[in-house]
Amino acid sequence: MKVLHICYSDGGGAGTAAVRLHKGLLQIGIESKMLVLNKKNRDENDIYEFPKKNIIFLLFIRVLKKIGFPQTLEHKNDNDYRNFSGHFEFFSFAKTSFSDLVNHHLVRDSDIINLHWVPNFVDYSSFFKTLKKPIVWTQHDMNAFQGGFHYKEDNLRNEHLKEIDHEQYECKRTGLSYLEDKDMVVVSPSKWMYNEASCSENLGRFKHVLIPNGIDQSIFKYTENHSIKQKMGLSEGKITVLFVSETVKSIRKGFNFIIELVNDPEITSKFEFIAVGNINMNQKLANIKYLGSINSQHDISAIYSAADIYLLPSREDNLPNVMLESLAVGTPVVGFNIGGLKDLIRNGVNGVLATEISLKGLRDALLSCAYNLKSFDRRQISKDIGKKYNLIVQANAYKAIYKEIIW
Secondary structure, eight states: OEEEEEEEESSHHHHHHHHHHHHHHHHTTOEEEEEEEEOOOTTOTTEEEOOOOOHHHHHHHHHHHHTTOOOSHHHHHHHHHHHOOSSOSOBOOSOOSOGGGGGSHHHHHOSEEEEOSOTTTSOTTTHHHHOOSOEEEEOSSSGGGSSSBSSHHHHHHOGGGHHHHHHHHHHHHHHHTTSOGGGEEEEESSHHHHHHHHTSTTTTTSEEEEOOOOBOTTTSOOOOOHHHHHHHTOOSSSEEEEEEOSOTTOTTTTHHHHHHHTTOHHHHHHEEEEEESOOOGGGOOTTEEEOOOOOOHHHHHHHHHHOSEEEEOOSSOSSOHHHHHHHHHTOOEEEESOTTHHHHOOBTTTEEEESSSSHHHHHHHHHHHHHTGGGOOHHHHHHHHHHHSBHHHHHHHHHHHHHHHOO
16 A cells, blocks of 8 residues: 655644654555655655756746746745735645646555645645545645635634635635545544534535544653753743744734733743744743754653643644643643643643633633642653554554545
8 A cells, every 4th residue: 555645844733743644654564655845854765855847947937036027826826925914824825836746656656645734735726636546635724624724713814815715715615526525535633623624615525534643652752851951951940831932923823822921920930931943033032941943853852851831822723743742741731722732631630721712811721730730640641642642543543544445
């Protein structure tokens, strides 16, 4: 059985989750490969980058783009995107110039196509019409069954982009109409995403399956955190709170709550905040220790272990990698009672979920977690996650779907 995973990138949240599934499948003997538009991990042999045009053509296009003359559909989309106003995390287009994707030798040679996060890569207007392979589609956000936006709240916040959003939606609807019900299985990692996808107009008619993401236990595992905190120079007298920070502008990820918390004297007297991620210097905040981008998964695992609490203030989220990673090393998670967080977090056992999506709700949950910190059994938290959410369990669940759908 030859499985090809198609994803925009092998980096980022969705790309990382796709790579982990790919590696899990390899471990159980499935011939798995991955095809991406932007490859980040150059040392991965089974991950292939979709070929770009020759260098002379690319330089020519770059010059034309610089003077504002779009030469490809991607350039036009990019120009349109830059002119959008509003508060949203991301907007993607259903039509791309990669209509030759279906002719790639890896696509031709595969038995099953496992789509992942494919915005601005898969061309909806041609891909599903031309492809004659069974499809499994893993939902990393809501974009596959929406228009251009990736989460529902962005639709509601940006009514002025309704027309172009609807254009993307209709393009997707038309493209997917070429598939018969039996041609695709939709996989969601969380109960929330399962409900959203299975009730959607564009994907509702296909079979839906719930398969949570897996985590590599050889990397993310329980380790005593006292010595790690000392090595990192973290305060022994304060509770260490970790969060991932890429931008403070994301409404969905709730960084506005963190801004308020780190300016609260009572909170900063009890907690030391540390952040991982690539963030602009002008967006950095006082009272936060920034560790920068961490490329090594072993290093990020050690940072999770050093933290006493992982703070995840998302308003909408699927099954975040950061939640799985934190729990896998035994660090309790504080967040809101939303999305995939509800699937894993049990109050007082492996974290605390706020009763309301508000600053007060998050603050109370953080203080509650801190007050009961010694009652959390970090070793047991790690053991529970490792048993239910490991790569082999996930890979075997996908294998069963592949065997069912293969022609």
